[in-house]
Amino acid sequence: MTIQRTMPPSPNPAAPVEATRVTPMMEQYLEIKAANPGLLLFYRMGDFYELFFEDAEIASRALGITLTKRGKHQGADIPMCGVPVERSDDYLHRLIAAGHRVAVCEQTEDPSAARKRGNKSVVRRDVVRLVTPGTLTEDTLLDAKANNYLLALARAQASSGGDRFALAWIDISTAEFMVTECGAGELGATLARINPNEVIVSDALHGDPDLRALLRELPSVTPLTRDVFDSATAERRLCDYFAVATMDGLSAMSRLEATAAAAAVTYIDRTQISQRPPLSPPSREASGSTMAVDPATRANLELTRTLAGERRGSLLDAIDLTMTAAGSRLLAQRLAAPLTDTTAITRRLDAVAAFTSDSPARDDIRTILRTAPDMSRALARLSVGRGGPRDLAGLRDGMLAAGQALARLEEFSDPPADIAAAMQSLRRPSCDLARELGDALSESLPLMKREGGFVREGYERALDEARKLRDDSRLVVAAMQARYAEETGVKTLKIRHNNVLGYFVEVTAQHGDRLMSAPLNATFIHRQTLAGQVRFTTSELGEIEARIANAGDRALGLELEIFDRLAEMAIQNGEELRNAAHAFAQLDVAASLAKLAIDENYTRPDVDNSLSFAVEGGRHPVVEQALKRAGHPFIANACDLSPIPSQTSGQIWLLTGPNMAGKSTFLRQNALIALMAQTGSFVPARRARIGIIDRLFSRVGAADDLARGRSTFMVEMVETAIILNQASERALVILDEIGRGTATFDGLSIAWATIEHLHEANKCRGLFATHYHELTALSAKLPRLFNATVRVKEWHGEVVFLHEVLPGAADRSYGIQVAKLAGLPPSVIARAKSVLAKLEAQDRGSTVRTLVDDLPLFAVPARAADESAPPSETVQLIEALKSLHPDEMSPREALEALYALKAKLPKQ
Numbered sequence: 001m002t003i004q005r006t007m008p009p010s011p012n013p014a015a016p017v018e019a020t021r022v023t024p025m026m027e028q029y030l031e032i033k034a035a036n037p038g039l040l041l042f043y044r045m046g047d048f049y050e051l052f053f054e055d056a057e058i059a060s061r062a063l064g065i066t067l068t069k070r071g072k073h074q075g076a077d078i079p080m081c082g083v084p085v086e087r088s089d090d091y092l093h094r095l096i097a098a099g100h101r102v103a104v105c106e107q108t109e110d111p112s113a114a115r116k117r118g119n120k121s122v123v124r125r126d127v128v129r130l131v132t133p134g135t136l137t138e139d140t141l142l143d144a145k146a147n148n149y150l151l152a153l154a155r156a157q158a159s160s161g162g163d164r165f166a167l168a169w170i171d172i173s174t175a176e177f178m179v180t181e182c183g184a185g186e187l188g189a190t191l192a193r194i195n196p197n198e199v200i201v202s203d204a205l206h207g208d209p210d211l212r213a214l215l216r217e218l219p220s221v222t223p224l225t226r227d228v229f230d231s232a233t234a235e236r237r238l239c240d241y242f243a244v245a246t247m248d249g250l251s252a253m254s255r256l257e258a259t260a261a262a263a264a265v266t267y268i269d270r271t272q273i274s275q276r277p278p279l280s281p282p283s284r285e286a287s288g289s290t291m292a293v294d295p296a297t298r299a300n301l302e303l304t305r306t307l308a309g310e311r312r313g314s315l316l317d318a319i320d321l322t323m324t325a326a327g328s329r330l331l332a333q334r335l336a337a338p339l340t341d342t343t344a345i346t347r348r349l350d351a352v353a354a355f356t357s358d359s360p361a362r363d364d365i366r367t368i369l370r371t372a373p374d375m376s377r378a379l380a381r382l383s384v385g386r387g388g389p390r391d392l393a394g395l396r397d398g399m400l401a402a403g404q405a406l407a408r409l410e411e412f413s414d415p416p417a418d419i420a421a422a423m424q425s426l427r428r429p430s431c432d433l434a435r436e437l438g439d440a441l442s443e444s445l446p447l448m449k450r451e452g453g454f455v456r457e458g459y460e461r462a463l464d465e466a467r468k469l470r471d472d473s474r475l476v477v478a479a480m481q482a483r484y485a486e487e488t489g490v491k492t493l494k495i496r497h498n499n500v501l502g503y504f505v506e507v508t509a510q511h512g513d514r515l516m517s518a519p520l521n522a523t524f525i526h527r528q529t530l531a532g533q534v535r536f537t538t539s540e541l542g543e544i545e546a547r548i549a550n551a552g553d554r555a556l557g558l559e560l561e562i563f564d565r566l567a568e569m570a571i572q573n574g575e576e577l578r579n580a581a582h583a584f585a586q587l588d589v590a591a592s593l594a595k596l597a598i599d600e601n602y603t604r605p606d607v608d609n610s611l612s613f614a615v616e617g618g619r620h621p622v623v624e625q626a627l628k629r630a631g632h633p634f635i636a637n638a639c640d641l642s643p644i645p646s647q648t649s650g651q652i653w654l655l656t657g658p659n660m661a662g663k664s665t666f667l668r669q670n671a672l673i674a675l676m677a678q679t680g681s682f683v684p685a686r687r688a689r690i691g692i693i694d695r696l697f698s699r700v701g702a703a704d705d706l707a708r709g710r711s712t713f714m715v716e717m718v719e720t721a722i723i724l725n726q727a728s729e730r731a732l733v734i735l736d737e738i739g740r741g742t743a744t745f746d747g748l749s750i751a752w753a754t755i756e757h758l759h760e761a762n763k764c765r766g767l768f769a770t771h772y773h774e775l776t777a778l779s780a781k782l783p784r785l786f787n788a789t790v791r792v793k794e795w796h797g798e799v800v801f802l803h804e805v806l807p808g809a810a811d812r813s814y815g816i817q818v819a820k821l822a823g824l825p826p827s828v829i830a831r832a833k834s835v836l837a838k839l840e841a842q843d844r845g846s847t848v849r850t851l852v853d854d855l856p857l858f859a860v861p862a863r864a865a866d867e868s869a870p871p872s873e874t875v876q877l878i879e880a881l882k883s884l885h886p887d888e889m890s891p892r893e894a895l896e897a898l899y900a901l902k903a904k905l906p907k908q
């Protein structure tokens, strides 16, 4: 994000003195503006937020609203635009989405109070909130199905290299607060997993060239002064926020984590100004507790978005059958961070299993969940004073649903641990609050509390009385209208109301004179003559008006008091309500994954700490659904990457096969099955045993990254380098056509060396798809490399895709047949065939055989293979030279020795 420093234009030297005088209001504006650099200032004026100077120009462009002028400053027109307060959420949303940050400046006193201080006094105003992408709470500004995280990033520099980073992330709309620490190598994957909407860093980190590329990838980065990241004051600031004397009772954090956590809460304090949203105590995530999945892998596997950026078509979209927004958010979180702890995974799987085996319970819980509103977000809005009556109703309905869900779950004779924990949380919420909300709230509720009318009749006597008075007065007005019509003889006389005149008597123009003449003019005082009507007031009407206004004001005031009381009661019960909301989300995820498992015929995976990977009858969760919609079956395939090789397994599979045969699908489906299993979901397979994977890499050859100024091939190589340097034996590596982005022999050589390295040095599980059929020869020397191919049949010169993965190697790519299917002109196809025939005549196979027979690499572990080691002839030459003693040689012996040395040189 770029932060605009918007300032009013500098004074116009040519302007006359009078014109350069700054009005009191402008003075106030400029002062507030200067105190909030880098933000667009929404300056409240009556029913509008107005923007001035460059802010107005930026906003009018971003929002497509008219730019006008208001008065002059330093002799020049002041550009201005405004947005109505009623619809400001929408405008804020668009500005935030466009990368801006906004300071909302409200009137903090009634205009009448300002008038009392003198005619020229300006209404007091103050910035009440900074609206930034990571600190939103309004429903209209948030995506219901996604968390909205603010993340603080802190670094501890180590003199020996190996910097450490701490990340603290908060969703103020749900009160979640997490911290973790990681090394520089894992930073990209950790950020990608959390997917924050705003990141705050110190100025120093922001300017660090080593981090520039990483920070540029993030949606919004806000640099802050060093004091926000001061570790010496971190604990004090955290204690202050949580109103505790020491952090010990809240959570154990490293000093670096506390620094990041303190920066995050300080920023929240700064942006929320008058409100301090309640947060759960920071929960520490142990490093290594989740599967590391770097950004490129996430993108390749299309976990939450497709490569085109759509949710539709992603894995999340295919498996998300949740009933609530909070459930959807939790599922997305889990998918982003699959676990590595088998016990925790088993607990999740147990909960899903309970709902797969008890369909009535699953359906009932899902029906109850359908009525459960987003309690955590409603509560967050109430906590920061931005809640409305519907948020209170949300809590009421949520608690009702909690009771129903609990009653239904109690039918489980022996609920698994996760369900039992959820039940415990559902038991907690205060019955008093539920009863109070039930009693207080009306049937239909306005959006804003200031509209009134949300408290049920009979709830509070004083309110009922005020309302009666207000409504009775309205009846009095109706009676008065009838009486006036009678008295004046004007049957069409009406009593109306508007904001300018208040209540007034209105007659058509033809009757106006009568009311303006004696004797009626003693009662009716003329106020306004319009084209068709004449308007009057009477002293009696004035009195009634005051009574109505007073009773109305009093009724609204009483309602607002009740609102505050109920909101406060809800906030006091915040922790229990949030726990109940989390329990709903957990139940929703478990029940929805169970429904998915039943609908799509998934099985429970065995997840253990071995290095096995054995999938029988595996399918691709997204492709399968797409094919099903089109009425086509998906062909299931097995994949066994167990470390002990057999006839049908090998730790690294080399997959060859024609274009369009299904290689990429097969690679990805296995990565997704592992990922889903560790997320705690059932998987699209007949059977699956997955030994914990700590890191998942997936690369597809040749994906452009022109935006970062790297060529296609460069990107591919950078990504391959990361894998070869980082993959441990617990990693799963998926490589799809690596090396295809360069000349054939270069690509083949790189692919060749990469496989050797993965096999010998990384020793990880992996799947490698390629069109370089020569690579299959490698299996002769690499015991854990297994050749597999995707079957096709040729039928009258056409290729038929069977999508079956079998042991063996493909003989050819059928690229020309696929090109024909794609509609290349027949002349091009014919020519390609003849070129192919000629090329195939030149045998590449012999070179390959020589390479396999003569590989020095196999003698030495690949990681240690020293490229600079001299060839054997050189070694011999050096040894011979060492054995010579020139001082003891005659000239003739020296000459002979020289000839002997020359003879040892390799023949060219």
Ligand SMILES: Nc1ncnc2c1ncn2[C@@H]1O[C@H](COP(=O)(O)OP(=O)(O)OP(=O)(O)O)[C@@H](O)[C@H]1O
Residues within 6 Å of the ligand: 623, 627, 633, 634, 635, 636, 657, 658, 659, 660, 661, 662, 663, 664, 665, 666, 803
């Ligand atoms: N197991 C399967 N069962 C049914 N259809 C499949 C299967 N696998 C793949 N397909 C279909 O084949 C299409 C092509 O698959 P995929 O992209 O995986 O091929 P590929 O071998 O990687 O091709 P290329 O080498 O050209 O990249 C898929 O879009 C899908 O519709």
